[in-house]
Amino acid sequence: MFDMSALTPEQRTAATYDAGHLLIVAGAGTGKTTTLTARLTHLLRCGVAPERILMLTFSRRAAAELLNRAEQMTGESTASTWGGTFHAVANRMLRRHGRAIGLEPSFTVMDQTDTADLLALVRKELDGPGDQELPETPFRRRARKQTLADILSRCVNTGSPLSQVLRTSFPWCADEKAEIRSAFEAYTARKRARQVLDFDDLLLFWGALLRIPDVARILQSQFDHILVDEYQDTNPLQADLLEGMAAGGATLTAVGDDAQAIYSFRAATHRNIMEFPARFAAEVVMLQRNHRSTPSLVAATNAVIAEAALRHPKQLWSSRDDRGRPELVRCDDEADQSRRVCDRLLHHHEQGTKLQGQAILVRAAHHSSLLELELTARKIPFIKYGGLRFLEAAHVKDMVCLLRLIENPRDELAWFRVLQLIEGLGPGAARRITAGVMEGPGPSGLEAAAPGLPAGPQEAVGLLEQTLTDCRSLGPEAPGAAVERARLWLDPAVAARYPNSGARIADLDQLGRLAAASGSLRQFLADLTLDPPSSTSDLAGPPHLDDDFVTISTIHSAKGCEWDVVHVLHVTDGHIPSDLATGDAEAIEEERRLLYVAMTRARNHLYAYSPLRYHYRPRGRDDSHGFGQLTRFFTPAVLACLDTARSTRIPESDPSAPAGAVAATGIETVDRMVAALWD
DNA sequence: GAAATCATACTTTTT
C-alpha cells in the first residue's frame, strides 16, 4: 500500500487536494513523479473510476510509468485510463468523433517529413511547364522542402503572419513569399482532399470538436479529472484545449516547472504555467525540497537559474549528504574532452557507479560524435537517445509507406514514394501513375492507372499490386505478417537501391518485430508517427540488456530523467547557448534553462566540460570560433559554486518575440484562419 | 523521361 506519510507535507497537500483546480510547481528533483503517482492513487482510492481520468504527458513512456506505479499502489487496473501526449489523445478522439467535423476515422497522420514531401510535391506541380526561364539568376535556389515545412509550422503554432515569420526567422526566403503562399494553399487543399492530417491539425481539430456543442458535451462529460504533466512545455493551443475540456466541470491538475521550459521552438510558452493560477482560479502548491541532488549541486544549479528573467520565485534546498562541488573541466580540445569523459566514466565505474548510473548530455545530437568514437575504441557500451530517428531513414520510410498503402489505398504520398522504388520509374512516371490511382474508381486499379509502361516496370507494378492484395488479405490484425509479406517485394528493391543494404535489411527486421508486437496495422502506424522509437535501444532490442551501458542523450530527451553521475559536454558559447539560438533574449533564456535542466539531472556528481579550442572551421562569417569560450551562463556567481578558478565575460542580447494561438471552429474555419496568415 | 553530375545553401531541440 502507498504510504502517504512518506511524503513531505507539501507533497501530501498536492496529492490529496480536493477543492478544485490545482497547479503543482515542482522544482527539479522535488519528487514530481512521486507526487503525481500519489495523487493518482488518492483519486483511485477515493472512488474515481480509472476511465474517468485523463493523463496528458509529454511522452507515452511517461504516461505508462505513472499509470504503472499507481496501479501497483492501488492494485486497481489503470488500463482504461486515458493517457498519452496531447497529439496521441487528439488522434484517439478524432478517430472516434471526427465525423462530426467531416473527418473519416481512417485518416492518416503525416509526420514532418511527409509534410515536407507533400509541400515539395505541390510546389513542383505549381510551377507550370511554361516558365522555366530564370535567365537573370542562373543559380537561384528555392527554399528546401524541410524549410517550407518549418515555415508553415511556425506560422500555425505561433499564429504569426507569414511575412513576419519570413522576416524574423527565414529572411533568406523572403523573396519567395508569393510562391510559398501558393504552396501552402495547395498543400492544405491536398491534405483535406486525401483525409490526411499533420501534427498541427491534430490539435487544431481537437479544438474544432470542442466547438461543436454536442460533441463538446460528450468529451467534457467523459472525465472527472485531467492531469497534465510538464505543463511548462505546452503551447497556447493546448492550454485552450484544456480550458475547453474542463468547461464541463472536470478538475484540472497541472504539474510543471517554469525553470525547465525548453520547448519554445515548438511554440510552447512558459506563460501557460505563469498564468494558470489566474486563468483557472487554481490553488498553487510549490515543491522546493530537492530529494535528488546534493547541496553542492543544488547550490550550483540555483545559481544558474537565479539569473533567469521571468520565473516563479522559488529556492530549492537539499539536506542530503554532500559529495563535493560540481567540477568545471577545461579541456585542450574536443579530443581531450572525449578522453577526459571516458576517464571519469571509468573512474566512477571503478568506484562502484555502474555505467547505467551515468549519462552524457549534449545540446545537439551530433555533439557527441567524437566521443562516440572514443567510447567505441575503448569498448565502452552506450545507447543514445534523441537525434536522428529511425523513421527518417529512407528504407524504413519506404516500408512505412508500403504499409500505409495497405491501410489506405488513396495515400497519395505513399504511392508517390513506393512507385519510385521500381527501377525505371522516376518522379515523372510516379506522379502520373499516382494521379491515375487517385482518379480511379476503387481501391485497386493500379495497372489500369499505369498504361504504356515498358515491360520491366510494368511487371514490377504488377508484383506491387499483388503484394498489396496479399497483405490486405492477411487482415488488419496482423501487422507482423503484413511486414513479412511486404518484404518479399521490398527487400530486393532496397538491396538494389542503397549501398549498405545489409544494415538496412537489419532495420527492416527491427520494424517487423515492432509491428508484430502491435495489435493492428492502423494502431501500429499511428504509434509509429505519434510516438516513434526514441533510442538506439528501442531498436537494437534487449540483446545486451544484461550488459552495462552508459546513456548519451540530448538535453531535450533527458527531461524527467536522473543519474548518479552526469557529464555535460561542450559548455561553451556556440554550443550552449547554441549559435543558432542566439537571435533574441527569449531564445537565450531558453538556452539557460536548457543548461539548468542538464545540470539538475545529476544526483551525486556533475561534470561540465569546456574545450578551449576547436579544430573544425568556423561557420558563417569570420568571427573566429577557433577558441571555445566558456558558456556565458557560468557567471562569477555560478563559478563560485564550481571547482574551478577561471571566469569569462558575459555578453548581452536583444529582445523581440511574438505569441498567440489559433482558435478553431471547424475544419473550414481552421483552414481560413491559417490561410489568413499568408498575407 | 530517367539517371548522372554539379553547384550551393545550410547545418538544433521534437509531437
Next chain:
DNA sequence: GTATGATTTC
C-alpha cells in the same frame, strides 16, 4: 562534411 535542387547527359 551533407543534402538537395538545378542542370546536363543518356
